[in-house]
Each structure stands twice: as structure tokens, then as C-alpha cells.
Amino acid sequence: MNDKKYDYFLVRNKMKNLLRFSYDHRLGIYYEVLINGKWQKKEVIYKESFENFYVIEDFNKNINLLCQDVSGDIILCILDGYEWKYKTLFYMKYNEIMPIEAKIFCSKNNIHLLYNLINESNTIEMIIHQSYKELSDWSPLDVLINIDCYSSMSYSISQSYNSCVILINSMVYGIYKLSSRAFNISKNLWEKEMVIYISRMPYKDFSFCVVENRSHYLIVTEERNLNVLVYQYRDILTDKQIELQKNLILFEDEEVDSCVMLTLDNVLWALWISDKKLYGCFSRNNGQDFSDPIVYKIFDNIIPTKAHYKEFIEEEKIYIDNEIYIINNNMEVDLFLHELLVAQVALDIDSNKQHMKFKDIVYENININHKDIEDRSSEKKLSIKNGVLTINSREL
Numbered sequence: 470m471n472d473k474k475y476d477y478f479l480v481r482n483k484m485k486n487l488l489r490f491s492y493d494h495r496l497g498i499y500y501e502v503l504i505n506g507k508w509q510k511k512e513v514i515y516k517e518s519f520e521n522f523y524v525i526e527d528f529n530k531n532i533n534l535l536c537q538d539v540s541g542d543i544i545l546c547i548l549d550g551y552e553w554k555y556k557t558l559f560y561m562k563y564n565e566i567m568p569i570e571a572k573i574f575c576s577k578n579n580i581h582l583l584y585n586l587i588n589e590s591n592t593i594e595m596i597i598h599q600s601y602k603e604l605s606d607w608s609p610l611d612v613l614i615n616i617d618c619y620s621s622m623s624y625s626i627s628q629s630y631n632s633c634v635i636l637i638n639s640m641v642y643g644i645y646k647l648s649s650r651a652f653n654i655s656k657n658l659w660e661k662e663m664v665i666y667i668s669r670m671p672y673k674d675f676s677f678c679v680v681e682n683r684s685h686y687l688i689v690t691e692e693r694n695l696n697v698l699v700y701q702y703r704d705i706l707t708d709k710q711i712e713l714q715k716n717l718i719l720f721e722d723e724e725v726d727s728c729v730m731l732t733l734d735n736v737l738w739a740l741w742i743s744d745k746k747l748y749g750c751f752s753r754n755n756g757q758d759f760s761d762p763i764v765y766k767i768f769d770n771i772i773p774t775k776a777h778y779k780e781f782i783e784e785e786k787i788y789i790d791n792e793i794y795i796i797n798n799n800m801e802v803d804l805f806l807h808e809l810l811v812a813q814v815a816l817d818i819d820s821n822k823q824h825m826k827f828k829d830i831v832y833e834n835i836n837i838n839h840k841d842i843e844d845r846s847s848e849k850k851l852s853i854k855n856g857v858l859t860i861n862s863r864e865l
Contacts, residue, residue: 715757
């Protein structure tokens with residue numbers, strides 16, 4: 470199953486620097502700044518950590534990094550200006566350390582935490598949601614998903630300014646299912662779970678993004694001994710909407726290695742790699758239809774990898790949360806293959822006299838100062854005792 474692990478998170482911060490976050494077994498979690506197309510010195514953020522971590526830029530334009538340390542505790546690292554601050558959110562008390570898949574997203578006033586746990590009393594795996602405005606004031610536990618832990622489950626999230634969508638990839642009794650739940654930020658509530666796709670074969674890859682109140686999905690599945698690339702959108706419901714859904718088959722071949730769904734300058738892009746070629750097509754009407762697929766680039770030895778890109782554009786109230794393809798070659802980086810993509814859109818819309826261009830990226834230096842982890846005595850505690858999950862003596 471595709472567990473959606475990334476080698477890199479890329480974040481454009483409030484000083485317009487582009488930061489790359491990654492993990493090294495010797496260094497732990499670190500980041501680099503991109504200057505003149507080259508990554509600078511690696512700066513360690515948190516050394517004693519497991520490999521999995523998650524990064525967002527919140528609506529105050531602070532960078533929040535969530536990780537699990539080697540003791541099992543969940544740590545929040547916040548970059549406020551030039552300085553990293555650290556806070557232990559949860560202590561994990563188990564007979565043995567259980568790696569937690571934890572993620573965060575933001576709303577106008579709150580930070581939202583998602584994490585998976587197994588209730589040992591009934592072997593049920595859960596995805597749990599909590600939020601806070603201040604770290605001392607947590608919302609009650611909200612169990613979003615339950616699944617028998619003899620099955621398997623992973624999840625991914627993507628958000629816009631108005632919504633966040635969690636995509637669950639599960640396998641139950643040999644059936645593979647992609648389903649989603651959407652969080653309406655303005656209403657502060659979760660919509661019902663929706664089934665996106667069901668298959669008898671594991672998904673080769675999938676990608677999705679949220680644009681305003683519509684989520685866009687790209688799925689590589691296997692049918693009739695072919696890899697099939699399927700696009701689907703789902704509208705996130707409001708009081709006056711009916712549910713809208715659309716499915717399109719964009720491509721079929723013997724082998725599709727990976728796919729990416731992203732937006733650039735109000736254009737929706739479906740990109741995929743097949744037979745060492747980068748294919749793509751785009752939609753200028755929010756997924757109603759797409760251009761014909763074409764080959765944008767042929768690769769010899771270096772195949773692009775996927776990273777997660779995040780940026781909050783405050784003046785336009787736009788939150789960008791996409792997967793992207795990147796190429797690393799001798800410490801140089803090509804982030805978006807944008808010289809290919811934007812040129813193709815420009816050709817397509819030239820007759821309509823529309824104008825699209827890539828915004829210039831300004832890179833500056835950024836420094837960090839490490840501080841000790843704050844006192845843990847007043848922090849929220851989570852444990853499983855006698856098979857029951859408790860937080861501050863509340864039972865789940």
C-alpha cells in the first residue's frame with residue numbers, strides 16, 4: 470500500500486525563503502534554505518526523532534513541525550521568525566514504543582492534530598482529531614475513523630483556506646478502499662465519510678489537492694493488466710449544495726510509476742511518470758475537462774521524486790498544499806518543471822489573450838537558535854492503561 474512518505478517537505482515561509490525539510494539517520498530532522506538554485510548548509514531541528522514527521526505553515530505564517538522522539542513522545546517544533554521553540558504535546562506510555570502517524574493542519578484560530586492509535590482492548594485502530602488555540606486548552610477527543618487493526622490503514626491530508634480533507638487508504642478483507650472526510654473550517658465540523666474508489670488490487674500511487682471547496686484526486690490502479698490513471702473530483706458540501714462528483718480516465722499503459730495532482734496559477738495539473746517520461750495534462754475549468762496528455766520531458770538516469778509543497782499567501786487568502794515533482798542533480802534543484810508547464814498553458818490560451826506567469830521567488834538567509842525543550846510537568850498526557858486509552862483521565 471502507498472503510505473505517502475516523503476523524502477522532503479518544501480515550505481515557502483513569511484520571509485519568502487524556500488525551506489526543505491528532511492530526515493537523516495545521523496542528523497535527525499533538519500532543514501536547508503534554497504539560494505541561487507542550491508541548497509545551503511543543513512541545520513538540525515530535532516536529532517532524537519523517528520523518521521516520520523509533518524510540516525505546515527499556519528495562518529500566522531509560522532512553521533510548525535510535528536515529530537515523534539525516540540522515547541515515543543509527540544513533539545511540536547515551531548519556527549517563529551528566526552528561532553525554533555519546542556513543546557511536548559503528548560507522552561506515550563506503552564510496554565513498547567509504538568510509532569504514531571501524526572499530522573497537523575490549521576484553521577483561522579486553531580491548530581488541528583491528527584494521529585493514529587490502537588486500542589489494545591479491542592484491537593481497533595483509530596484516527597483521532599483534536600484542536601487547540603492555546604496548548605493548554607485542547608478540544609475533546611474526536612474519533613474520525615475506526616478499523617480492525619488486522620486490516621491495514623494509512624492516511625494523507627491536504628488543505629485549502631476553507632477546508633481540509635483527510636484521505637484514508639485502507640485494506641479490509643482483500644478489498645482496497647480510498648475514502649475521505651472533509652473538515653469545513655468556517656463551520657468547524659467534519660463532513661461524513663465518502664468513498665472515493667474501491668479496487669481489488671493495491672493502488673500503485675495516488676495524489677490529491679484541495680482547491681477552495683473542491684477536492685481533486687488522481688489514482689493509479691490496475692485494470693485488465695494495465696495501469697489506469699483515474700481523475701475524480703468531489704465537492705465539499707455546504708448548506709446550499711448538492712454533492713457533485715466526476716470521474717475521468719486520463720491515461721492507460723502497461724506501467725505508470727507515480728502521479729501528482731497540483732495547481733499552478735489557477736490551472737489544475739495532472740502529471741505522471743511512465744516509461745521514464747513525464748506526461749501531463751491540465752484543466753482551466755476546475756476539473757470539468759482536461760487537455761490531451763502530452764510528454765513534457767524524457768529522462769535518462771535521474772527520475773523525479775515527489776515532495777510536499779506548502780505555502781500560505783495571506784493577501785490572497787490562498788493556502789497551497791500540493792505534492793510536486795522535484796529533480797536533484799549535483800545539489801541543484803528543479804522544483805516544478807515550470808518552464809515546461811507554463812509554456813504549454815501559454816500556448817493553449819494565447820488565442821484568448823490571457824496572461825499567466827510564474828511568480829518570482831525571493832530567497833534570503835534564515836538562522837535558527839536551538840532552545841531546550843520546555844518543562845513537561847504541565848503538559849497534556851496520553852496513555853493506555855489496562856487496555857484503555859486515556860487523556861487526562863478521560864477514557865476513550
